[in-house]
Amino acid sequence: MKKAAMTLLLLLAGAGTISASARLEASLEMDRVYKGNPVYLYLKFTGSTDVRPPEVDTVEGLNIRQVGSSTQMSAVGGKVSRSITYSYLVLPREGGTYTIGPFYAFLDGQTYRADPVTLRVDEAPDTLPASPRAPSAPPGAPLRPDTGYYAGTDVFLRMEVPQRTVYVNEVLPVTITLYVDNVGLRGIEYPVFPHEGFSTGEVVQPERKRASYRGRVYDTLQFRQELSAFREGDYTIGPATLKSEKVSRAPRPTRRSSIFGVSVFMDDPFSTGTQTTPIELRSNELAVTVLPFPREDRPEDFKGAVGIFSFEASVAPRDVAVGDPITVTMRIRGEGNLDMVTAPELKAGDDFRVYEPEVSKKGNLKTYEQILIPRTETLTEVPEISFSFLNPSTGRYETRREGPFPIRVAEAPEASYPVQMVAMPLGEHIFQPEEEIGRDILHIKYSIGRLVPDEHVVLRKPYFWALQLLAPLAFFVFYFSHRKRTKIRTDRRYARSLKAPRKARSDLARARSFLARGDYPGFYDAIQKTLQEYLGNKFDLSPGRVMSHEISEILSLRGADRDIISKLEGIFSRCEMARYASSATGDGGHRKVYEDTRKVIDHVEKLNARSGPARGSAGKGNMKALFIVIAAALSVILMGPGFSDAEENVKRYFEEGNRAYEEGDYYAAAEKFEKALSSGKTSASLFYNLAGAYLKSGEIGRAVLNYKRALAISPRDPDIRSNYRFARSMVAGRVPPRSGFLSWRPVKLYARFFTLNELTAITSFSFFLVFVFLALAATVGGARKKMIMLAALTAIFVFLSSIVVFSKLREKDSYAVTVVPAADALFGPFDTATKFFTLHEGGGVIITEEKRGWYRVRRSDGMEGWVKVSQVERI
Secondary structure, three states: OHHHHHHHHHHHHHHHHOHHHOEEEEEEOOOEEEOOOOEEEEEEEEOOOOOOOOOOOOOOOEEEEEEEEEEEEEEEOOEEEEEEEEEEEEEEOOOEEEEEOOEEEEEOOEEEEEOOEEEEEEOOOOOOOOOOOOOOOOOOOOOOHHHOOOOOOOEEEEEEOOOOEEEOOOEEEEEEEEEEOOOEEEOOOOOEOOOOOEEEEEEEEEEEEEEEEOOEEEEEEEEEEEEEEOOOEEEEEOOOEEEEEEEEOOOOOOOOOOOOOOOOOOOOOOOOOOEEEEEEEEOOOEEEEEEOOOOOOOOOOOOOOEEEEEEEEEEEOOEEEOOOOEEEEEEEEEEEOHHHOOOOOOOOOOOEEEOOOEEEEEOOEEEEEEEEEEOOOOOOEEOOEEEEEEEOOOOEEEEEEEOOEEOEEEOOOOOOOOOOOEEOOOOOOEEOOOOOOOOOOOOOOOOOOOOEEOOOOHHHOHHHHHHHOHHHHHHHHHHHHHHHHHHHHHOHHHHHHHHHHHHHHHHHHHHHHHHHHOOHHHHHHHHHHHHHHHHHHHHOOOHHHOOHHHHHHHHHHOOOOHHHHHHHHHHHHHHHHHHHOHHHHHHOOHHHHHHHHHHHHHHHHHHHHHHOOOOOHHHHHHHHHHHHHHHHHHHHHHOOOOOOOHHHHHHHHHHHHHHHHHOOOHHHHHHHHHHHHOOOEEOHHHHHHHHHHHHHOOOHHHHHHHHHHHHHHOOOOHHHHHHHHHHHHOOOOOOOOOOOHHHOHHHHHHHHHOOHHHHHHHHHHHHHHHHHHHHHHHHOOOOHHHHHHHHHHHHHHHHHHHHHHHHHHHHHHHEEEEOOOEEEEEOOOOOOOOEEEEEEOOOEEEEEEEEOOEEEEEOOOOOEEEEEHHHEEEO
16 A cells, blocks of 8 residues: 555656656667568657557558557656557568658657668578577476575476477467475465567466376466467577465365465465465476578468468448448458468459458457448459468468459449539629439428527536436335334334324423423423333333333443433432422422433433434435425526527528528528527527538538438428438448447437437436336335336336437537548548548548547548548537
8 A cells, every 4th residue: 555655646746747758769679680570669658658659651561560568657766757668560571671760659739759760671591590409407307495496396387388399470388387295385476487589478367187297196287378489599488487385284185276365275274373485486498499481382462370270251242333332351260379460461453442451359260341442333343362371280371262252333323412503703693503303402491490509418417417316315215204104003112112202292391381380290290191101102111110110220221321310210209209299399499300301301212213223303304305405406497598689689590591592592591590500599490401501502511410410409300301311312432330239220210219308308207217116116015026027127228228318418529520522531640641541521420539630530330530620520
């Protein structure tokens, strides 16, 4: 804990000095390699860990791809330094000298540059020069005591590999076995070992078994990890070291294993009478030779895949039009280093527009999905796709081929724009060509309809979330009140105890009235009856058992103060005196008797509250809290958004825009409708007419944008839906969305049929119904199971509906439409970045990030890129 607190303080102290020393550095693992052998490129950014991976430009003759990242933090002299290093694997395909870079990183509006690096690639020699191997200790041999490691035959470590010769990129499984016999161990850690020339994979869960070694049976714990060679040469793996604790005087082994702080052999890891001694074990080391890729018969499309793989490819759809996307799915499955497998090269030529593939990995399957867009209707097939790999068991290359795939490409539809506007020399008239019959939008609306605030989202209002508390709060108040009423009916003792304080208060008031009139005999009689009834009800005693000595005994057992017991005995004694010798009541002290009686009752109530559940006031407190929440929520609702005189201006601009539209001046109409929107009030009809004006002006993107806005207010309006579909049909290069829960047709229909506020109300009402069914289950005994089932089904609906609500809210916040004829999505937020894909006017995207006048957007198929803010507009 102290260490974590110190680290946090150092972070806070050094936060102001991080950005001042920010820099980007580039380095190669080695600057000279043989052709076909990979080398790592490291781009290290010091000063922050929030930097995106710098882009590396394509270099002819090299394959470069990012393979991972690592972060570091150090604190020296109160100053904290943070850095992130991105690793790139560079695979040389041809010999020569290459310059990679320069490199650029971007952070908080600043640009950081790293100088280029130079890589020399030599042709691989026919044979590798032999080099002496490091001597290897015999497996399991005891180590010398002066090395500092534990030595013995009862506990030792052994490292094994299935082979000593592998190819670059080939997977090499390593097994490290802990042998133990008649020794107790605790706190066994994972072994660590040096592995120069190899990268590591995931560690497999250790396996416990019995094994025989050199004629002796041991309990073993096997650790497995996969290595992957990344450059040729002779290397030494290991020795592995493992830390643990040896337990002296351990009980008899039970052959029961566990790891990480629990004894491997002991019945009770916390047993007394044992001593632990930290030990460190060291294994043998292994000499391994890594061979380069063979030069003989190396295929042109070989990219470093080593293993035994199968390859499948498919193309869909097969019947398309020019500009429509075709998805090529490539699946690579098998045994080997799938991390080093890259996408098969698709030589589509200039007749296709080819996009970068998307990759996914699951188990021993790697899938690539690549988008092709045909440029001409003369295409008849997608070319053959090949995938080559090196089979390490034979040392020979193998190639798998799929295709070619026949396709049918139709001509592109008619011009994307339904009309073209031509201005006369003096700009006095605008002519519209005659439209094709059946290819026009429905006419504008003349009624502005109901005006709503521009950003009226119930989900963001405080009163909405306050109202959501009412359902569970009301349920709990009802539930506990119901339990209380049930207990009163069925528990006589509880009912008597519950009414005791209320009855005592009324009886004390009666005694006080006697005292005020000076009727002292009546006063003492009332005091005696008050105590007898109160104590009888409180302790469930019959009237004859409410005696001074019995009540004193009960109170003593319950921990009452001795002073209170004395007061109670004095009150009973005074009452008896008043009953049999009324003259004794004239000596004064009547007010003190009254106060002592009240104190006794209050003290008994406190004792009862400590020894049992809270009585009657709990339900009243809950009801009071419920009424406070309801009042607060209603006050917020009454203070909700209102309308001002701005409505008149909105209606005036709306009517002026309609007149301009009727006269064919669509630009002027759009300008008037935009002025109406600037007041902060809007309606579905206003967006609908604005979209129509933009569509008639040839601005498809803004038309789609405003039809979407109109649908958000009135999703069931048939005119809006019809015109929206017409405008969407004008959008070029439409991309099919990804499949998922939200793309399921019933869910899509549900989301489209209601507005965001309506969906919110439905979900909220269903949430309230869950507690109604739970309340009925608690009160209606015969239908309890049915009510619980209804509550569960309604809760599932609430959960699924909530997903739809929040996805629609996210769409409202981040959905945008392309409003320029074409927007190039780039790999980075700067003009010189490489183009990734193109957004067509009217196409929708999700904005995921904003930086210095750029949006990072995600298309419906999952592809992401950077576009300028001016090229898209939010809903």
